Each structure stands twice: as structure tokens, then as C-alpha cells.
Amino acid sequence: MSAITEPEKGGFQISQLLYDTRYRSMTIQIIALIGFLLAVGWLVRNAGQNLADLGKPLGFDFLWDQAGYDINQRLIEYNSTMSHGRAAIVGLLNTLLVAFLGCVTATIIGVAVGIMRLSKNWLISKLMTVYIEAFRNVPVLLWIIITMAIFIEIFPQPSHFRGEDAIASMKLFDSVALTNRGIYIPSPTFFPGSGPLIAVFFLSIVGIFFFGRWAKKRQEKTGEILPTFWIKLGIFILPSIAAYYILGKPMGLEYPELKGFNFKGGFYMRNSLISLWFALSLYTAAFIAETVRSGIQAISKGQTEAAAALGLRPGRITSLVVLPQALRVIIPPMISQYLNLTKNSSLAIAVGYMDITGTLGGITLNQTGREMESLIILMAIYLAISLSISTVMNQYNERVKLRER
């Protein structure tokens, strides 16, 4: 009687998985996923089986065994009687140190070079082009090795500082020693009673912060602009200097001195750290410079002209109008430059810098024969570092990106 055909209930047929467009893509994806998991499973089983056949089943106990080797640059207490795990941490801190120094320096150089490349001065802009092209187009390993080679060859060896008619001498009123083993600079030493001085120093930094906020509020209210830079500089220096003399000079400088084979005292920056840091910074800075240039060029000229029409001076146009907008374009590619720098730091062994690849992935791997385990940990660590950098930078990106209202 009724002409309406009810959709059949429970009429699902297996063939629909393939012929019905509603299910087809899901079917294909599930099959692909199963295939992928099978391939992964096979690889895992194969690797495990082979390691077991070799008599080296997977295990991480070696991390607690005595390492037995020394590391020259240690940010935490370490000696050869401590464990492989500890040695790995020493290496990790060295990696983080050079990555941090490198990222900061690369950013400073990169931004400066990027802006200079846009300069109207022909010489400057061409020089910057040459620098960028030279560094971007040569593998970073070569830059690291050549920096080290130059470093070793141009600076005098410590023995040249010795004797009456020494060939080399210390620089800057005998306070800095430039040797081919590294650079020695004076370090602060704290005598009793230096506590208040340090407190004053940190209080003045807090003071600068609060002054900045106050000055900004005042400017928003009244429109008056204070010479904040000079006032901040004053807050930074004056109280500390006053406290230094009032408290009776409770702090001094320890100068490096040639004792025996090497200089002793002061801060010692090893040749390996300096050349790695220098080479990574210059290499990454070339990429950052291009990023900055493209970011600035992405801001339409109308913005600059409009700002100028409002009466802003060129410096303020850059800092208040162009850069805030350019940052939106600059930051995402900048993240990957930071990641590249961090990962490139694993080339450290080329100059004998003991980073995590040199300790865990180098000596520990070699002395214990735990290739698989060491590499797994190493990859996990680099992954963790990279993801942390990404997270931080993404949050910063959220803050500076265009607010759509």
C-alpha cells in the first residue's frame, strides 16, 4: 500500500566497506595502519632478535656503571669514578650551554645582518650578501673545523707567554690571556661580607623592572617620554658601586696567571667551545638574517610612510611599527633555525667538544658497546630538547601574533 520504501535496517553488507563511499576511506586507512604497525613490529622484533643473537639484549644498567673517563668541560661535579649516566648529564649540559650561547649570538648577529642587508649603503648591503651566501652554502661541519684550525694557528700557545722575552703577552692590562687552548678572563671572587653587595645588585635589577613599568604607565597617562635608557643604566650601576665602596670592597677579580703548563685562575673558555659556538652562530645567523629580511620586506611601505606622516622618528618607526608586525612573519621560521642550531651542535666531536653525542653517543657507546641503548637515549634527549624549544617559541609566537578583533 505505502509507496515509501523504508531504508532497510541491519542491511549492512561487507562489500559496503569497499564500495560505499561513506566507509571506503576509513577501510583504506585501517588497512594502511595495520600494514604500518606490522612493518614496525617486524622491525622491532628483528632488531630485538638480532641483538639477542649477538648476546647483547636491550638493557640500560650500564648507565650506572663506572664511566672511567674524564671530561674536560664540566658544569657539574664529575670525575672518572662516577657513572656513565652522570657523564651523559655532563654532556647534556654542555650541549645545552653551546645551544643557548649559539641561539642568543645567532639571533643578535642575524637580526643586525638582516637589517644591514637592506641598508641603502651599497658597500654594507653587498658585504652582508657575501657573508650570507658564503655561510649558507657551505656545510657547517667545514665551518666548525676551519674555525678551530684558525683558532689553533693564530693564537699563541701558553708556553709563548713564558720567560723574560716572551713572544706573546696578555691583553687588556694583563687581565685576558688569548691562547690557542682557549681564552682566560678574570672571574669575580667573593670575600666575606659580599652577601649584601650581591643583594643590592639583584635589587637594582628588580628596580629597573619596576621603573620600566612605572615609566610606561606614566607615558600612557601623560604622554611624556622619559630618557628611560639612561635612568635604567644608572639604577643598574650606581647602587652597586656605592655599596661596593661602603661595604669596604668585599669583592675582587681573580686574574688568570701562567702556572706550570697552563694558565690558572679566572674563567676558562676552551678553544673547542669558542670555535663551535662561533661557527654555529655565524652559520645560523646567515639563515636568520634572511628570515629577518623577508619579515621586514613583508611589511608594506605604506606602514612606514603612515608612521612617518604621524611624526615618528625613523628609530621609533622600526621599533614600534615595523618590527612588531615583522615578528609575526619572522618567528615561525626562527623556531626551526634554533632547532637546527641545537641539532647541529652534535657535530661538536669534530673539535673535541664533549657534548652529549661525545659522551653518551661517543665514549660511553664505545666503551660499553651499547649502541642501541645509547642511540635510543640520545634521540629521546634531542627530541625532548627540540620539543621544549618549539613549545617556548610557539608561546612567544602566540603573544606577538596579530590579534584579530
Added chain:
Amino acid sequence: MKKSVFTGTLVAASVVAGFAAAGTLDDVKAAGELKCGVSTGLVGFAAADANGVYHGFDVAVCRAVAAAVLGDGDKVKFVPTTGKTRFTALASGEVDMLARNTTWTFSRDVDLKFEFIGVNYYDGQGFMVPKALGVSSAKDLDGATVCIQTGTTTELNLADYFRSNNISYEPVPIETNAEGQAQYLSGACDVYTTDASGLAATRATFEKPDDHVVLPEIISKEPLGPLVRHGDNQWGDIVRWTLNALITAEELGITSANIASMSGAAGKNPEVNRLLGTEGDLGGMLGLDKQWAMRAIAQSGNYGEIFDSNIGEGSPVGIARGLNASWTDGGLIYSAPFR
């Protein structure tokens, strides 16, 4: 992202672990060449000449094995390995044997799953310093900067030695002998340390070798020898007895000059006959033919000849036989009998 890293790990793993299970002899015969891991360049031990042909003390062992197994000492593919890469290369099957100034230690033999087949050079770790430094003993090295090859036993010995003598030092890790040489000569390190034989070989290449001295202290025992993977005993036996054949040949007075006449027909000395295959069939027990040892010895001479021509006092490296003299001359070089 996580997945791709995971897969990467697995690929790395299967490369590391993807070694040939057994039957190295068959693999070598099938390939028609012996893959032998040597150092990246240490004059006298393993170094390529201007024509790319490898020469040296360790190289001669590779060639002897190739001559024994394949009948031709030139059918060797030399794979240069660093102190760091050598064990992975052997474990993964990239090389069939390693003859690379490698110290026989407990952990390498037991934990790293290798089989040292003997000792071809008794060595010890020494220190080289410029004469101008005026150092006469390693105990004077407090505070010195020391260049050292990473991934070697010397690294561990050095740490032990300085710790037990309660003196400090600054290690500078380097990857290859060439890098160490560059840093040492430019004065970036005060001291270069490695096996005494390596120091002698390195010093021989300097422009002014006499400006440098090797300090009298030998701080460790470094028995250097060829090694193979654990688990393939037949292959281990072949390499072991090839080395023993070279050593026994010196003891019995078989040289590259007289081997042709001695192997022609059975002579008076039964051990010479067994070794050269004119009596019994020792080669058959190894899975080789009767003349295997004859070919190995004919390749570059007996142990003594190999030593003299590559690193002996007549060569630029100029090392005295010392501990490495045959036991009949008061040294430690001694082979189990061929019987």
C-alpha cells in the same frame, strides 16, 4: 613526529644489528674478497701509499689471511675505521676481521662479544712531549693538556694513571691520529698519549722528530691483536692460525726467500712439513686446502720479516723488537705448536 623518530631508531637498529649470522668463511669466499678493518692511517701499521695501496704491520695480517683463504693477498678490501667506529663496523658485519692496533681487554672480549685471536704486538701506553718543555717523567705532567684519541683504552688508562698519582690534567679528545698530530704540533696540547708504537710511528712523520721525546713511563699493558666476531669459531680459528703460522715460520726459519724450496717437498723437520702442507692435512681441518699457510707466509714473509720491513729498526718508524721478539730470542711472541 614521535612516530618518525621511532621508525628512525628502528632503522638504525636494524643496520646495527643486521649482521651475517654465521659462516664468515663462506661469505668471504662468495664475495671473493676479505673485508678488513684497519686504522685511518698510522704509518708502519696501516697507511695507504701514493697509489692507494695499503702497507703496514696490521695490513700484512689482513693480506696473509686473504692469501690463506682466497689464494691472493691482494683480494682485500681495506675499510678505514676510527677508534670509535671500529667495533660497530665489526659487530655489524661491515668488516670480516679487524686488524687495527686494538687492545685485548676483558670487557671487549666478554661484554662487547668479540674474539681476540692472539697478540701480534705487545704494547703499552706512553707519552710524547716536546723536548723544549723540559719534562723527564710523566709524574711531572701535573696540569698539562693531554691530547687523546677517544674510544680507546688509552682514555681509561690515562684517567686511572692521573687519578692514582693524584695529579690533574686537561683531556682534549680527538677523533683520529692526524687530528691529534695537528693539535700537538701547534701546541694546543702539551702531551700526546697513545700506545708507544703509535707514538713512534707518529713521531717518525714529524718534520723534526728529534725535538720530541717519548717519556720513559709506560703506564699500561696494551696487547694489540686482530679480532673477529664472537660465535663463528671456524673463522676465528682460521685467523688465529694464520697469525700463528707467521709466528711459527719465524721460529722455524721459514722466510719469503726460502719458502718456495721448503714447500716443494717434505723436508726433515716434521713441524715445517705439517705447516707447509707437505705432511698431514692441517688445512683440511680448517676448511682450507693444504697450502694455506704456505701462501700466508709467502705473501709478505714471516712475522719477523713483516715487523722489520714495516716498523722495525731499519724502517722510518724504528721500533726495536723488545717484547715482540720471538720467545727463542727472549721476547713474548710465541705460537701454539702446529700438531
